[in-house]
Amino acid sequence: MTLLKAVQITKVWEGARGLSVKALDNVSVEADNGAFVAILGPSGCGKSTLLEIIAGLEAPTTGDVRMDGRTVTEASPERCMVFQDLCLFPWLSVFDNVAFGLRRRGIARAELKERVDEVLDRVGLSRFAGHFPHQLSGGMKQRVAIARALVQKPRLLLMDEPFAALDFQTRVLMQHFLLEVWESFGTTIMFVTHHIDEAILLADTVYVMSAGPGRIVDCVDIELPRPRSYTTDAFNQYRVALTEQMEREVMRTYQPLAAAE
Amino acid sequence: MSRRLDALASMRTVLAAPRDGVASTASRMLRSIVRVLFPWLVVVLVWEAAARAGYVNVTLFPPPSHFIRYVIENDFRFGIGPQGVTMWASILSSLLRVLVGLALGFVAALATGLLLSTWPAGRNFIMPLLQGLAPIAPIAWIPLGIVLFGVGNKTAIFIVFVGVFFVLTIATTVAVSSVDQKLIKSARTLGASGPQIWTTVVLPAVLPQVFTLLRINFFGAWMAVLAAEMVGLKNGLGAIIIMGREMFDTDLILVGMCLIGACGYAVDSLLLAIQRSVLWWKEPT
Ligand SMILES: Nc1ncnc2c1ncn2[C@@H]1O[C@H](COP(=O)(O)OP(=O)(O)OP(=O)(O)O)[C@@H](O)[C@H]1O
Ligand SMILES: [Mg+2]
Numbered sequence: 001m002t003l004l005k006a007v008q009i010t011k012v013w014e015g016a017r018g019l020s021v022k023a024l025d026n027v028s029v030e031a032d033n034g035a036f037v038a039i040l041g042p043s044g045c046g047k048s049t050l051l052e053i054i055a056g057l058e059a060p061t062t063g064d065v066r067m068d069g070r071t072v073t074e075a076s077p078e079r080c081m082v083f084q085d086l087c088l089f090p091w092l093s094v095f096d097n098v099a100f101g102l103r104r105r106g107i108a109r110a111e112l113k114e115r116v117d118e119v120l121d122r123v124g125l126s127r128f129a130g131h132f133p134h135q136l137s138g139g140m141k142q143r144v145a146i147a148r149a150l151v152q153k154p155r156l157l158l159m160d161e162p163f164a165a166l167d168f169q170t171r172v173l174m175q176h177f178l179l180e181v182w183e184s185f186g187t188t189i190m191f192v193t194h195h196i197d198e199a200i201l202l203a204d205t206v207y208v209m210s211a212g213p214g215r216i217v218d219c220v221d222i223e224l225p226r227p228r229s230y231t232t233d234a235f236n237q238y239r240v241a242l243t244e245q246m247e248r249e250v251m252r253t254y255q256p257l258a259a260a261e
Numbered sequence: 262m263s264r265r266l267d268a269l270a271s272m273r274t275v276l277a278a279p280r281d282g283v284a285s286t287a288s289r290m291l292r293s294i295v296r297v298l299f300p301w302l303v304v305v306l307v308w309e310a311a312a313r314a315g316y317v318n319v320t321l322f323p324p325p326s327h328f329i330r331y332v333i334e335n336d337f338r339f340g341i342g343p344q345g346v347t348m349w350a351s352i353l354s355s356l357l358r359v360l361v362g363l364a365l366g367f368v369a370a371l372a373t374g375l376l377l378s379t380w381p382a383g384r385n386f387i388m389p390l391l392q393g394l395a396p397i398a399p400i401a402w403i404p405l406g407i408v409l410f411g412v413g414n415k416t417a418i419f420i421v422f423v424g425v426f427f428v429l430t431i432a433t434t435v436a437v438s439s440v441d442q443k444l445i446k447s448a449r450t451l452g453a454s455g456p457q458i459w460t461t462v463v464l465p466a467v468l469p470q471v472f473t474l475l476r477i478n479f480f481g482a483w484m485a486v487l488a489a490e491m492v493g494l495k496n497g498l499g500a501i502i503i504m505g506r507e508m509f510d511t512d513l514i515l516v517g518m519c520l521i522g523a524c525g526y527a528v529d530s531l532l533l534a535i536q537r538s539v540l541w542w543k544e545p546t
Contacts, residue, residue: 057446077452087447090542091465101451104461132542152451 003188004054004079004156005030009063011049022213023049026063029207029216031156031188038203039192040242042250046214047192048084051158054190055081067156077101080154084161086145088133095120095129098148119151122181139170143177150185159191163198175201179226196246200238201228208242210249217249323512328519331512339513340504346496348520355497356524358414359479359486362421366482367475370426374433374471375459384434391427399424399485403492412493417486424482425475432474436467469536469543476532483525498524 011024023046031037041047052058054065056075065072067079080101088097095116096103102112120126123143133141142162149157162178163171179202182189193199199206200222208218220242224234305325311317312324319327337348377384402423406416440463448462490499498521505513 052446055446055450057449075446075449075452077450079450081447081450083443083447085443087441087443089444089447089462089465100448100461101453104448104451104453104457134542148451158450 001033003031003033003035003067004190005066006050006054007063007066009050009053009060009065011046011053011058012061013049024053024060025213025215027209027214027216028063029190031190031205034186034188035205036182036189036191036203038199038206039190039209040194040196040199040206040246041192041209041214042194042211042246045209045211047194047209048160050214051081051160051190051192054156055079055158057081077105077152078154079156079158080149080152081158082145082149082160082162084164086141086162088141088144088148090133092132093129094125094131094133094136094144097133097144098151100148101152115151119147122150122184123147123177138166139174142166142174146178146181150181150187153185154187157187157189159189161192161194164194171198176227178202196239196242197230200224200235200242201230206242208245208249210253212253218245321511323515325519328512328515332516339501339516344504346501348516351496351498351501352520352524354414355486355490355499355521356528358417358497359421359483359528362418362482362486363425363475363479365418366422366425367429367471369422370429371433371464371468371471373426373430374437374467375464377430378434378437378463379459388431388434391431394423395427395431397423399481400488403485403489406489407493412495417489417494417497420485420489421482424485425478428478429471429474433467433471436470437463440466465542469540472532472536472540476529476536479529479532480525483528487521 006027006029009024009027010022013021013023015021027046027050029037029039029050039047039050049058053060054072056065056072056079072079089100092100098119099112099116102115107115117126117129120129123146125140125143125147128136128140133144136144145162146159163174166174175198178189181187191199191202203222206220206222207216208220209215210217220238222238224232224238228235308317309324309326312319312322312327317324323331332348338345339348339351340346377387399420402420403416406419410416410419444462444466445458448458453461486497487499487502490497491503494500498517501520502514502517505511505515505517
């Protein structure tokens, strides 16, 4: 069953002095209940813009976002977002960061503690509940940000290039961790990335975007059994196909210097 | 899987070594006290030596041994008869004035700054007024304060208040407009309401910056209190110096100056300590 549908989203950012940027052009994506959807695209193609519109943090210029058939008009913990630069509250401990949303909604103290402790345990950070963000490594901060979203029990988890800043080893650990979380929580995930491998490893469906303005150029179902590995032949076939496609897209918009003059 | 993550995590804490133990905190405090006092010790020794050797006129410019003995012999009381005050009362009244003024100014400026940030029309109207009032040095408010509130604590508190209020209100609105929008967006996707975002995200995000400015403006406010005590108010550390001048008592003048320096330094250290322990998420500058 379809959980979320973004229909023909166009977004024009109005800049100063009449300069405006068309970030998204007629973009449609959807996510079935429980699905892992990846959105793959180059830097600047409007991936963050799209997620913020789906979260209800920004309004689309035209088009609309529907959750369970109802149009999304404002942000809600139902569609929780993990931002590209994490945005942990530096003045709150790990526990209080994770508890932030529950506190604002007035969840009773006992239930709150139980839920936060459980999620911290799930992400392997129980022993760091009293630490502050600046005392954590990049991968640990990442897990706090994910825990902070998961504790809300969101129906849709929006993730904006969460692992982009991590080294390869930590990223692999985090990818497996995210899959474990996805399987055990049953949350629908929409995951933005510019890594082809990451999209293939994680997603059921990969939307491929191209830049300037951002459009959806393809939608690929990844029919690989889980757990997946980077090194199988089947994986490599997807990798080659997607790489070829992205290369084509880049070359289509690439203008040699001589021609541009 | 999660055990591997745990191992990774515990390795990192060992490296990050969060809060230090009590013992090292104490020894660090001791070391920093020594570091502050040592240069003063050298100055005092040179001064004493110069006085003993006759290079300095002890009546005009008495060394510490001289004016400290004076304080002790006078039983920590200065002045004669009904005009006499104890040293402790003078310190207390100057400190109370400045601390009460700073606290009121800080809280009022934060409240006003946050209010103006949520209310563009009010902000557009009030900002130019604040920008015109902020450059008036605290000292320049003394005559008006004395006219309005007479010679007393109210005047001193008023002077400190205006000395910090306008500047900090402007600083608060600037700090609010530079709060990371992503933090606010995070709070919104976590279900925080509009008012909750103000109290739980914007306020903690701007506090360190505004508090830093409070510390910077404290010196101006401190000087203004002392100046007010010298020109009008009958008590406090500023009044001790004036009493010394009137009685041509250089011991008293120097005692007053030393107390002013020490108290100012103590308040600044107190503010820094507050910043370090309560507002630690942004390194004080
Ligand atoms: N708040 C904003 N105001 C104006 N323009 C914006 C805003 N946010 C994004 N843009 C513009 O919209 C376009 C798409 O930006 P966006 O951040 O969505 O891309 P992205 O795909 O997430 O890029 P990256 O991979 O670098 O994160 C860019 O040209 C950017 O300059
Ligand atoms: Mg982005």
